Amino acid sequence: MASGGGAAERAARLIALLPRLTRDGHFSLEELSAELGVGTGTVVADLTLLSMCGVPPYSPDALVDVEVDGEEVHVRSDPPAIESRLRLSAREARALMAAMESSGIDVDASPVRDALGGPEEAELDTAVRTLLMPGHDARGAYACVAGALERTEEIEIRYFTASRGETTERIVLPLKLVNHGGEWYLHAFCTTVGSERTFRVDRIASCRLTGERFERPPEEDANDPVLFDPQGLPVAEVRFDAGARDLDERTWPGASFEELPDGSTLARIPFASPHWLARRVVARLGSAVVVEPDELQESVRSLANSLHDAI
Amino acid sequence: MPDPTERLVNLALFLAHEQRPVTADECRREVAGYPEAQDRAAFERMFERDKDVLRGAGFVIRVVKGDDGESYELDRDATFATDVEIDADTAAALSCAGTALAADPSFPMREDLRSALLKLGGSVPRAASARVFSQLADEAHEAQADAVTQLTRAVAARKTVEFDYVNAAGVGSHRLVAPYGTFLRAGRWYLVGRDTALDEVRVFSLARLTGLSVETRRPKTPDFERPDGFDVGSYLLLPFQYGGDPFEAEIVFDPDLAWRVPSLTRGRGALESAKDGLVWRVDCRDADRLLRWTIEHGPGIRVTGPAPLLERLEHALADVAKAHRG
Numbered sequence: 001m002a003s004g005g006g007a008a009e010r011a012a013r014l015i016a017l018l019p020r021l022t023r024d025g026h027f028s029l030e031e032l033s034a035e036l037g038v039g040t041g042t043v044v045a046d047l048t049l050l051s052m053c054g055v056p057p058y059s060p061d062a063l064v065d066v067e068v069d070g071e072e073v074h075v076r077s078d079p080p081a082i083e084s085r086l087r088l089s090a091r092e093a094r095a096l097m098a099a100m101e102s103s104g105i106d107v108d109a110s111p112v113r114d115a116l117g118g119p120e121e122a123e124l125d126t127a128v129r130t131l132l133m134p135g136h137d138a139r140g141a142y143a144c145v146a147g148a149l150e151r152t153e154e155i156e157i158r159y160f161t162a163s164r165g166e167t168t169e170r171i172v173l174p175l176k177l178v179n180h181g182g183e184w185y186l187h188a189f190c191t192t193v194g195s196e197r198t199f200r201v202d203r204i205a206s207c208r209l210t211g212e213r214f215e216r217p218p219e220e221d222a223n224d225p226v227l228f229d230p231q232g233l234p235v236a237e238v239r240f241d242a243g244a245r246d247l248d249e250r251t252w253p254g255a256s257f258e259e260l261p262d263g264s265t266l267a268r269i270p271f272a273s274p275h276w277l278a279r280r281v282v283a284r285l286g287s288a289v290v291v292e293p294d295e296l297q298e299s300v301r302s303l304a305n306s307l308h309d310a311i
Numbered sequence: 312m313p314d315p316t317e318r319l320v321n322l323a324l325f326l327a328h329e330q331r332p333v334t335a336d337e338c339r340r341e342v343a344g345y346p347e348a349q350d351r352a353a354f355e356r357m358f359e360r361d362k363d364v365l366r367g368a369g370f371v372i373r374v375v376k377g378d379d380g381e382s383y384e385l386d387r388d389a390t391f392a393t394d395v396e397i398d399a400d401t402a403a404a405l406s407c408a409g410t411a412l413a414a415d416p417s418f419p420m421r422e423d424l425r426s427a428l429l430k431l432g433g434s435v436p437r438a439a440s441a442r443v444f445s446q447l448a449d450e451a452h453e454a455q456a457d458a459v460t461q462l463t464r465a466v467a468a469r470k471t472v473e474f475d476y477v478n479a480a481g482v483g484s485h486r487l488v489a490p491y492g493t494f495l496r497a498g499r500w501y502l503v504g505r506d507t508a509l510d511e512v513r514v515f516s517l518a519r520l521t522g523l524s525v526e527t528r529r530p531k532t533p534d535f536e537r538p539d540g541f542d543v544g545s546y547l548l549l550p551f552q553y554g555g556d557p558f559e560a561e562i563v564f565d566p567d568l569a570w571r572v573p574s575l576t577r578g579r580g581a582l583e584s585a586k587d588g589l590v591w592r593v594d595c596r597d598a599d600r601l602l603r604w605t606i607e608h609g610p611g612i613r614v615t616g617p618a619p620l621l622e623r624l625e626h627a628l629a630d631v632a633k634a635h636r637g
Contacts, residue, residue: 307606
């Protein structure tokens with residue numbers, strides 16, 4: 001959790017907070033800590049400082065009337081001079097649009113877009129392109145998953161498995177949404193197979209809320225999501241030609257690599273699905289050869305032949 | 312000395328409270344926190360910095376020129392906003408994505424995002440942080456994010472940047488670059504800019520860049536002009552669109568894959584409906600990467616042209632089958 005930043009950053013945070021501190025408002029320190037992105041100690045220091053701010057003559061009725069009482073925060077009167085929320089600055093709007101884009105929302109078609117415009121709209125329009133994410137999610141899969149996650153509600157999904165080209169229907173209990181490298185993954189308990197599974201959100205063909213609620217298991221450490229656990233999986237040995245590209249952990253999760261005297265590389269690759277690995281080996285167009293197991297060699301040969309026949 | 316944050320908040324409240332233009336001297340006199348013993352030049356510098364901070368926080372401060380010099384007035388319509396109506400789906404999506412990205416050290420706009428979500432208040436509830444997670448960059452998270460933050464500011468101010476760079480071949484060199492924009496692709500941040508020594512627009516991976524510094528001389532004077540209509544998004548290409556000479560490839564998506572097409576094509580190329588599916592004509596610079604891409608993304612994606620590409624695929628698949636005869 002951040003410590004609170006410099007004076008400018010801290011002032012921006014407190015000015016953004018001011019319109020929320022309306023008469024008879026109640027917050028928990030924990031809630032404000034999460035919203036402000038700082039520790040509860042910093043929140044207390046922030047609010048203490050705010051309670052000393054105001055307008056001339058800085059009499060008690062001209063100061064921000066906020067008080068911390070244990071774990072609770074109480075606001076007794078509206079803040080002086082601030083009557084409604086502040087518009088977003090160009091930088092804030094840009095950041096919000098990036099978050100919207102990352103979740104597949106069509107920013108230009110969203111009503112939120114109207115709230116973002118301001119005097120620096122021209123700057124906004126060029127700056128927002130500094131962050132581009134996956135294409136628009138016209139199916140609303142991300143929003144459906146996100147809503148279900150928040151409400152602890154079961155969803156019925158149609159999921160496309162690229163390695164087999166199959167679309168399956170499943171009832172899943174959403175547990176976590178994780179972004180890795182710009183792609184979103186849903187970690188969920190799949191009732192169809194009876195265990196936890198990870199699904200790429202852009203491969204969810206459709207998502208429907210079932211209306212059934214479920215009890216969420218105890219929450220784990222948010223900083224340690226395990227999307228791919230190679231433990232206990234079979235391991236294939238695949239030899240890559242010298243000079244083969246993308247031989248790294250990010251391309252082959254859980255794999256280890258050994259450079260051989262002839263310059264080629266022997267990769268030991270854990271795999272959950274032989275279809276997945278066979279497809280990836282075939283995609284290397286001959287620069288990768290399965291050494292073992294034999295069954296995987298057969299899968300690769302069979303897939304290569306069927307693709308060849310389909311040309 | 313009073314806390315500078317207290318002075319900044321007091322100045323914000325003073326400007327919001329006064330429904331008229333106020334002079335710098337009035338602010339100095341009325342706003343609690345400006346040191347009394349400060350000389351004139353130091354105060355003016357501090358006041359300029361303070362106004363910049365408030366502008367960064369969303370305050371729109373108009374400069375009013377009169378016979379007695381400049382005064383300052385808050386543009387209330389441009390500063391304060393009405394409540395936003397956000398539908399439940401958008402709120403849920405923003406809640407999860409926003410909470411995750413605001414806590415991601417590799418998301419360079421996390422402070423601005425946090426502030427934006429705070430301003431939107433109850434319209435976008437915060438997701439439980441244990442249920443959402445983001446890691447945009449797959450290595451050097453904070454270093455890449457810090458570099459993007461510096462570069463984004465340099466782009467906005469049109470200031471040149473310097474850094475040491477090791478290219479894909481492992482060769483190091485010092486670069487002086489006019490930065491045009493940054494983008495994220497597959498877990499890595501990139502800079503697009505004109506390399507002043509080569510006089511060419513180049514793409515640099517931030518993971519290979521060290522010792523970044525932004526030109527600090529004449530901070531309010533641009534060092535360069537970005538070309539009109541420049542769009543950094545045009546550099547965010549599909550994996551097979553980087554490399555050698557371009558050619559047009561033709562791909563057909565089976566009809567039942569239509570729902571995947573937007574996320575697969577990312578707005579690149581041209582799509583046309585045909586009897587047997589959706590035909591996609593797209594620029595390509597790396598034939599093997601394109602073939603790899605079509606195979607890895609699963610059944611239902613077929614290469615149909617040009618002929619040399621099909622020949623390459625045919626021979627390669629025959630080689631793969633031969634190499635796996637056991």
